[in-house]
Amino acid sequence: QVQLQESGPGLVKPSQTLSLTCTVSGGSISSGSYYWSWIRQPAGKGLEWIGRIYTSGSTNYNPSLKSRVTISVDTSKNQFSLKLSSVTAADTAVYYCARASPAVAAFDYWGQGTLVTVSS
Amino acid sequence: DIQMTQSPSSLSASVGDRVTITCQASQDISNYLNWYQQKPGKAPKLLIYDASNLETGVPSRFSGSGSGTDFTFTISSLQPEDIATYYCQQYDNLPTFGPGTKVDIK
Numbered sequence: 715q716v717q718l719q720e721s722g723p724g725l726v727k728p729s730q731t732l733s734l735t736c737t738v739s740g741g742s743i744s745s746g747s748y749y750w751s752w753i754r755q756p757a758g759k760g761l762e763w764i765g766r767i768y769t770s771g772s773t774n775y776n777p778s779l780k781s782r783v784t785i786s787v788d789t790s791k792n793q794f795s796l797k798l799s800s801v802t803a804a805d806t807a808v809y810y811c812a813r814a815s816p817a818v819a820a821f822d823y824w825g826q827g828t829l830v831t832v833s834s
Numbered sequence: 835d836i837q838m839t840q841s842p843s844s845l846s847a848s849v850g851d852r853v854t855i856t857c858q859a860s861q862d863i864s865n866y867l868n869w870y871q872q873k874p875g876k877a878p879k880l881l882i883y884d885a886s887n888l889e890t891g892v893p894s895r896f897s898g899s900g901s902g903t904d905f906t907f908t909i910s911s912l913q914p915e916d917i918a919t920y921y922c923q924q925y926d927n928l929p930t931f932g933p934g935t936k937v938d939i940k
Binding site: 751760761766774776777810819820822824825826 | 872876889928
């Protein structure tokens with residue numbers, strides 16, 4: 715059973731960089747043709763896809779966030795990471811990591827989510 | 835960007851009622867449409883993929899249909915544990931989610 719777990723600071727100051735890591739267990743991040751995504755959800759609002767990385771290392775980002783987002787993968791640690799720069803209060807949200815198959819791009823495994831608050 | 839709309843934004847129904855949610859894409863996405871259920875404080879759960887395919891382990895009272903720009907999600911007989919917000923998500927291009935439909939018990 716694949717499991718995903720987000721980790722990182724719960725509080726980030728405005729203008730700084732938000733950094734989160736997703737640790738995958740129950741299977742190798744390199745096995746199979748999956749892509750690994752970050753998705754966020756402000757309190758009381760809907761889901762926003764941030765970006766994804768394939769096990770090959772190629773990435774795609776939400777155009778609205780592209781200038782501030784970097785997603786990377788560390789296959790040796792079975793982890794992938796998110797960096798979001800120049801954060802503002804609008805970036806306060808629960809951040810989820812999730813897995814999807816390119817065939818159907820359905821997010822079949824999710825982390826439990828981690829709340830990141832942007833505040834001084 | 836492909837925009838997704840959902841209606842209604844919320845609904846209240848009685849246990850046993852048939853519940854229908856619609857999702858519309860701003861352009862043709864074939865059947866590249868998935869449905870999720872999200873309960874408060876929890877991550878979303880995949881229910882339907884490719885517009886009409888039931889994810890393994892999901893009760894058969896959930897179903898989906900549609901193609902092109904118009905899609906429907908149905909709960910054939912609403913149960914108390916179905917109280918949640920439901921989201922559609924397209925993957926014709928980069929993934930985008932609909933705004934969600936909150937389902938309550940009347």
